[in-house]
Amino acid sequence: MNITVIGTGYVGLVTGACFSKMGNKVYCVDIVEEKIQGLKNNILPIFEPHLGTVVRTSQEKGDLIFTTDIKEALDNTDIIFIAVGTPMAEDGSANLDYIFSAASDIANNITRDSLVVIKSTVPVGTGFKVRDHINAILDERDSDVTIKIASNPEFLKEGHAIEDCLHPDRVVIGAEDEEVFETLKDLYATFVLNHDRFVLMDIKSSEMTKYVANSMLATKISFMNEIANICEVTGADVQSVRLGIGSDRRIGYDFIYAGCGYGGSCFPKDVQALINTAQENGYEPKILSNVELVNKNQKMVLVNKVVDRFGEDLTGLTFAVWGLAFKPGTDDVREATSLVVISELIKRGAKIKAYDSQATEEFTRAIDDECLPSIEFKANRYEALDDADALILITEWKEFRNPDFDFLLEELTEKVIFDGRNIYDKKIQNKGFELYQIGC
Numbered sequence: 001m002n003i004t005v006i007g008t009g010y011v012g013l014v015t016g017a018c019f020s021k022m023g024n025k026v027y028c029v030d031i032v033e034e035k036i037q038g039l040k041n042n043i044l045p046i047f048e049p050h051l052g053t054v055v056r057t058s059q060e061k062g063d064l065i066f067t068t069d070i071k072e073a074l075d076n077t078d079i080i081f082i083a084v085g086t087p088m089a090e091d092g093s094a095n096l097d098y099i100f101s102a103a104s105d106i107a108n109n110i111t112r113d114s115l116v117v118i119k120s121t122v123p124v125g126t127g128f129k130v131r132d133h134i135n136a137i138l139d140e141r142d143s144d145v146t147i148k149i150a151s152n153p154e155f156l157k158e159g160h161a162i163e164d165c166l167h168p169d170r171v172v173i174g175a176e177d178e179e180v181f182e183t184l185k186d187l188y189a190t191f192v193l194n195h196d197r198f199v200l201m202d203i204k205s206s207e208m209t210k211y212v213a214n215s216m217l218a219t220k221i222s223f224m225n226e227i228a229n230i231c232e233v234t235g236a237d238v239q240s241v242r243l244g245i246g247s248d249r250r251i252g253y254d255f256i257y258a259g260c261g262y263g264g265s266c267f268p269k270d271v272q273a274l275i276n277t278a279q280e281n282g283y284e285p286k287i288l289s290n291v292e293l294v295n296k297n298q299k300m301v302l303v304n305k306v307v308d309r310f311g312e313d314l315t316g317l318t319f320a321v322w323g324l325a326f327k328p329g330t331d332d333v334r335e336a337t338s339l340v341v342i343s344e345l346i347k348r349g350a351k352i353k354a355y356d357s358q359a360t361e362e363f364t365r366a367i368d369d370e371c372l373p374s375i376e377f378k379a380n381r382y383e384a385l386d387d388a389d390a391l392i393l394i395t396e397w398k399e400f401r402n403p404d405f406d407f408l409l410e411e412l413t414e415k416v417i418f419d420g421r422n423i424y425d426k427k428i429q430n431k432g433f434e435l436y437q438i439g440c
């Protein structure tokens, strides 16, 4: 099939690359010229394992075309995926400016009947608004082109995106007629060869499904973080509790680790957008509001532990920070806990030596400029320890799991570790470390 993907970010680029790997001809369109020029030369705008190989191979075969010319793409394709960003607006709702701008671009350039599939995460009802918006422009143009609309939310995880895209747990499709379901099932058939993983529904339910999936996962995380905080004040061990409840198959082991808060481009904004949708429709969502609140507070837990140990005034102290990305496997720092922890410590007079193998560049763009003079970015994890009083672990990259503890002991002036992801065995306390973890 011939496909256009509008928006060449985490989702659009990965989706386009994976469709092309399956032999489809894919036009990936973006408005950022620099990004498209880089991609034409196989320079990726994001860090995502295995993506580079797929992009290079598909470009060499001519199956993947990067362009800023949407007309060229639309003239050659019948299925158009919209995968532009839907960031959080100031009032917490989803900002749909990019969606409607992409819809206008489609309407102003389309010359053949097509299926428009919304892959971006959008509030319930957006699909129909996009269809009306495109039709209004087509009417103005006196065009006889007809478009159909569908919803096909994306469930990939950054850091695991290629695998998730090539082997999805499920493919959710929201549509209004059988022909659209069949078209999209044909397109995805190559991804789900060994068994049918399609979940078919109406468009509004499909749009809602994506928000509910992210909100449920965020709820599990905040719930467990709240339990960790209760464990801490009562003396129970949250790690034991996790094992105790995870073994119940109705609960499961996933997403019940205590930590220093979730971030990323999806959970915070999607929980907030669902809160907004509910409120706009006259319903006050108490659980969701508190999922957000617990998470906001959880991002301060490490800061509070540092202050409890070293005092409110951190002048003269240097903290090594391991991990800046919102999670391992990505360079994405959107809503990352590192942004909160580092700026709060600097506000109290601390100096920071930070290391992350992938996210440093994005972090320097995202952190307040006034913090930058207080941060030294290091090329490896051990350099960050140089002259540091304590280590703060924020992102559980694998390279941090089993470091040379003897070296840490020599380097850290105060031998203190704040482990924001509970990855260290408490046995390291016997080596002479003061270890602070979440829920302890």
Ligand SMILES: NC(=O)c1ccc[n+]([C@@H]2O[C@H](COP(=O)([O-])OP(=O)(O)OC[C@H]3O[C@@H](n4cnc5c(N)ncnc54)[C@H](O)[C@@H]3O)[C@@H](O)[C@H]2O)c1
Pocket (backbone or CB within 6 Å): 006, 007, 008, 009, 010, 011, 012, 029, 030, 031, 032, 035, 083, 084, 085, 086, 098, 101, 102, 105, 119, 120, 121, 122, 154, 155, 156, 157, 158, 265, 266
């Ligand atoms: N990042 C994830 O892990 C993830 C996972 C599932 C779903 N989603 C959802 O997918 C959507 C995209 O997320 P993302 O992280 O890929 O966003 P992103 O910000 O990384 O990328 C969006 C891209 O769209 C481009 N763009 C904006 N307007 C455009 C236009 N009119 N024409 C062409 N290109 C345009 C931007 O330049 C950018 O390159 C969001 O709704 C997000 O919630 C994201």
